[in-house]
Amino acid sequence: MNVVRLVKKAKKGSKEALLQLIMAEKDVYYKLALTYMGNTHDAMDAMEEMIVRLYEKIDQLKKEEAFYRWSKTILVNSCKTLLRKQKKLVLLDDWNTTNERELGHALTRDPYISSDQQMDIQELLLHVNEQQKEALQLKYLHDLDYQTIADITNVSIGTVKSRIFQGLKKLRDHYRGDVDE
């Protein structure tokens, strides 16, 4: 798949080309949206909004190669906008009940174990602040590079690295503390 050619086509107004670009990495987008939104329904809403925004703004993309980095930034922004609109606070208590039901069909593994692990990591991440949590999630759960994380969170690479380092350090301290108990 030639990304650059497809982006150029999309720039000329081809909806099909844009769709092809997104579908090629649909799982990555979906997981990213899911992390922010917390449920399948809202994640798909965010992706809908993203694709509309992409279509409207693809002219502004200067470097075709950077399409995926750019589109992920837009996806996260869409997620954050939606969250702000809903003023939705994803509580850990809700997570169990909603996720098990909604995520259930998407998970290939045993849902109980999966949600257990999911909850576990969310619990763990409660010990770091929001920004560190976001950076850690993007880095370790979504395997994004520093530049993309920096774009998404709208800060410099140095800040991203420092957030991840500080977050990890905090988690390690906490974990050790847990073990000691």
Added chain:
Amino acid sequence: MNNVEKRLAEAKKHIDSITAPEELEMRLRSALNTTTPKNTKRIAPIWKVAAVALFFMVIVGYHYNAFAFYGKKLLGFDEVINGTLKELNDEGMGQIVEKKTELIDGTDLIINGMMTDANQSIVYYTLTNPNGIDDRKSDFFRPAKVTGFLTNSAVVSGTSLMNEDHTEIKGTMSFEPVSPFSKKLTFHFWQHLQNNQMTERSISFPYNPNKAMQTEIKQSIKKTLKVDKGTITFNSITATPTLTVIEGSLNVENFDRVDFALDGIELIANGSPIEVLGGGSQSSFNGIKFDIRYDSLPKELYSLELVMKEFVGYQMVKEKISLASMDDEPITLDGKELLVKDVSTTSEGVEITIATDDDVMLDGVSIETKKELTSLKTTVNQIKAKQKNGRVMKERTLLFDTTVEPEYLLIEGIHYMKPYKNVIEILVD
């Protein structure tokens, strides 16, 4: 691998297992279809650049004259120059030089431009020093001459003006005309060193003779007029955009007996006199050469005439004034008043204080006593003073080398500005 990373890795494995739902593609497709198909005609950047360039070309092209006007003008000299020079500068008749050199005291000398024609060349210069210019030393910068190929022009006159902060002097300096064969000119100036020493420095700059202004009128006059004590000959008139110069020679015995004998010569163009800007004379082998400088002639010239309203004349009076009965009443010598103010005899000799009009000079003065005739030794203490009758007159004391009290003051004649009514018509095309 420590526990935190292990747990993160486990969570990652879990997340990796998530796949997007099947209906995602349908939802995205329908979302896309709700958007309006956008205008695919994008304007290429090159066209935008072209449009902007075209816009500026039209604006600049339309105001070409204004840009050309400010392009050629020597800026910043509006306060220094006035009248004709200002008009010419506004018309952009100068040529811009903008050459810079540093004087000994750190002041920057900038030659801003030149304006040249067949009568004179004017250098526009600026002196700047952020630390202030000490203008009390009037000699710290003195233009000397402009040289070049077939050119050696001495300074004629100049004006300059200092700004309020005492950091900048802007001035113009008028030199004799430069040769049209010069392509490069050198401006020489003197600078003051310590111990009353002067040093000459120079700055060179290119010169374009084609930009010199055209001479408007250059023709010979060759008219000789007779005056009381000789003749005066007008040779030529050269009118350029900056100046009109009348040149001639004279052979008049008492030319230097009055202060400005040439002042009485007027140049009348279209019926009104042209302002006199200056003049000069120098003695040479066969008489005295002179030139009178007038302002430039009007653009539309119908008539031009040179009028000698007055010139130095001589009148024999042979007056014998009695000093015995002195009063305040003036004595009239051929229409000119003479006041005898004081007569005294000191150990030095006889002193007689008199007052006359500005242009009057007595000739053949002596005093007569009962026995002898003593001629004038010298004249001292010449001042201008307001007299009782309210007029400002030239007052001086005549000294005679005798101690005998005089009875009469004898005056043979007077030199004075005598009215003539000589008119020379100059034909204009």
